[in-house]
Amino acid sequence: MAIGALTPPHTDAAPRQVLIEFPDNRLLIDLCGEHDRNLAEIERALSVHIHRRGNQLEVIGEEAAQDQAAQVLQALYERLEGGRALETGDIDRELRMGGAEAGGGARDGDQLEMFKGGPIEIKTRKKPVEPRTQAQKAYVRSLFEYELAFGIGPAGTGKTYLAVAVGVSMFINGLVDRIILARPAVEAGEKLGYLPGDMKDKVDPYMQPLYDALNDFLPGKQLAKLMEEKRIEIAPLAFMRGRTLSNAFIVLDEAQNATTMQMKMFLTRLGEGSRMVITGDRSQVDLPRGVPSGLWDAERLLGEVPGISFNYFTADDVVRHPLVAAIIKAYEADA
Incomplete structure (x- = not known):
């Protein structure tokens, strides 16, 4: 050029x-x-x-x-x-x-090669995804490089979206055999009552953000087939007890709503050949008053453990509507 x-x-x-x-x-x-x-x-x-x-x-x-x-x-x-x-x-x-990452992103070949310099591009079946802030770039790098990574920060910073994108990318490249996405089934300040339907119908409202992310990266028919084959699973956190999750890309979303015991249970599910990502926002804990967040304890206990990556986001990393960043900053200033 x-x-x-x-x-x-x-x-x-x-x-x-x-x-x-x-x-x-x-x-x-x-x-x-x-x-x-x-x-x-x-x-x-x-x-x-x-x-x-x-x-x-x-x-x-x-x-x-x-x-x-x-x-x-x-x-x-x-x-x-x-x-x-x-x-x-x-x-x-x-x-x-800052315009420092010129070019069209990673080309064909092993995606791990993209960390040798230049832009980062996560390839999925429907569209490529690229980090939009330096914190997001460091986060994506850690998802490829570490077996256990945490993404902690306010809403709208792409923590879950990027984690699911990396999971899909690793899955379609044969680096993992399945994707497992989990969330605590905790209501955000409202009592939803008894929901109709079978177990899937009852928990799906809590899992919808994960479905939304997957639909952005995989064609609908392929996603439905993979879910039917259990190669992609979306389940409440409580359903993880007793399992060993091997050769999988595992995401725990909204981890601030996991109790200390639930967090310990989930972290110890990590099996051979797997990657695990924990995402959460410390300012949005919906647990009952007096119940400590397992995310806080995980930070305190695991911060110095080798092989675990902690990645932090601020309101400056919000990539939703500009008003979202302004709202977060206003609430932080009043805290």
């Missing part, structure tokens, strides 16, 4: 201007987006002005912001050159990453 050199300012008094040249005008159109909405998003985030001049983009603003805008634009263009369309979240990811 040939991208022109950045031009120096014309005069000391004039605003600093940077010109970036993009050789493929068709890709430049995709880079700008419909009605230049992609450029507008970068302008809002970095407080710069971006003008299109033929096959060049002129960036005007403070020097640091200009340089970051140039890096983001180059990274997005290289993504297009690699045959990847710009999707929702791609611009946000490059802004958060």
